[in-house]
Amino acid sequence: MTHYDLGKNASTFAGGSRALPIISLDSGLAFERAASAFGQSITQTLEPRLFYLYVPFRDQERLPRFSSAETDFNFAQIFNENLFVGGDRISDAKQLTAAVTTRFIENASGIERLRATIGQRYYFRQQQVGLSNNALGSSSLARGDISRSDLLVAVGGQLSRDWALDSSFQYSASDARFQKSNIAARYNADGGRLVNFSYRFSRESLKQIDISTQWPFGKAAPGWTLLARANHSLRDRRLLEGLIGVEYNQGCWEIRMVAHRFTTATNQYSNSIQIQLELKGLSKLGINPFDTIRQNISGYKRSDDR
Structure with missing residues (x-):
């Protein structure tokens, strides 16, 4: 009642x-x-x-x-x-x-x-x-x-x-047709190699692809890892959210640099750049990018946790 x-x-x-x-x-x-x-x-x-x-x-x-x-x-x-x-x-x-x-x-x-x-x-x-x-x-x-x-x-x-x-x-x-569909695949291998892919479709309102990755350069550039994401609207033909960045782990110190762009509620773009230097066991300098990275790359792990 x-x-x-x-x-x-x-x-x-x-x-x-x-x-x-x-x-x-x-x-x-x-x-x-x-x-x-x-x-x-x-x-x-x-x-x-x-x-x-x-x-x-x-x-x-x-x-x-x-x-x-x-x-x-x-x-x-x-x-x-x-x-x-x-x-x-x-x-x-x-x-x-x-x-x-x-x-x-x-x-x-x-x-x-x-x-x-x-x-x-x-x-x-x-x-x-x-x-x-x-x-x-x-x-x-x-x-x-x-x-x-x-x-x-x-x-x-x-x-x-x-x-x-x-x-x-x-x-x-x-x-006799699909009203909605959602397909997501993940490749998660040893050494921190990660790729996420998803396709979302809703008739008359939504058609998007979303790709994100965390990928170490390996022997080509030891210690370096690529971070990237692109969420693209196929219906509107524009980027909804994007991220590009790198990590470099030297053992006793690590640096992360990330550029982030997303669409606001007013269809304007908001841009940010976050850089952090971590002296392990001592201190961290700069803007912490971890929340931004985790929100954009599902399954992301820090280099020390891989």
Whole structure:
């Protein structure tokens, strides 16, 4: 139950209440079988899951909305009891969510070599509660399919010692096209050699590639490491965020130099240059670039930690 009391000074709304029963049933099973792949003994799992949700409709248009927003449709949200974040709106529902996951786990190391999940939500009635005037956002219900949601697919895993993959897709069967996709790959080898690549796509709003690296020069320039990132919008044909820099480790001292550029909320560029000299065990001089480097290069490690 939710009660609002805004006091006598409220210009348009003084108070109100909402009481809603929520009935949900979440069930799942896990099956395992022994298998082998690439000369390794593995365990394959099959994990079906069903989630039933019933929430009756209550007209909430007269209640204030301070912080509620529609959640993104993904595997983190598909098993939630409310379509919205924040408590000002509670979505009505009569639906069943079905998903199945399979994993391939290497027995010797416990590493999850491959993971795949597919899921979909089935509606037994059309949702009525929206953020404003009972209007829904960009969900499959808003696009006209009142019987089922878009299909969600996720594939990932530690493919080898150095390579990892993580990807997710949202496919609309009614439109016969992908609504969203996200593909990320990482190469992380010995000696601090690291490359991240990702591609993000959302129909009508987003199309980006993001590449970052931490790469020692090796014998060509001992002690030197390249640091770089480029986040580029293919739709707008411009750089959203970029970083270029180097590290030099001489054992007892180390220097880092980084140039950083990113787009502000007003579509202007902000530029900065950060230089730091570290005398190990004594002091550090200059601007600390670690936060900037870690935010731009996922998986970054200092040269002494590699």
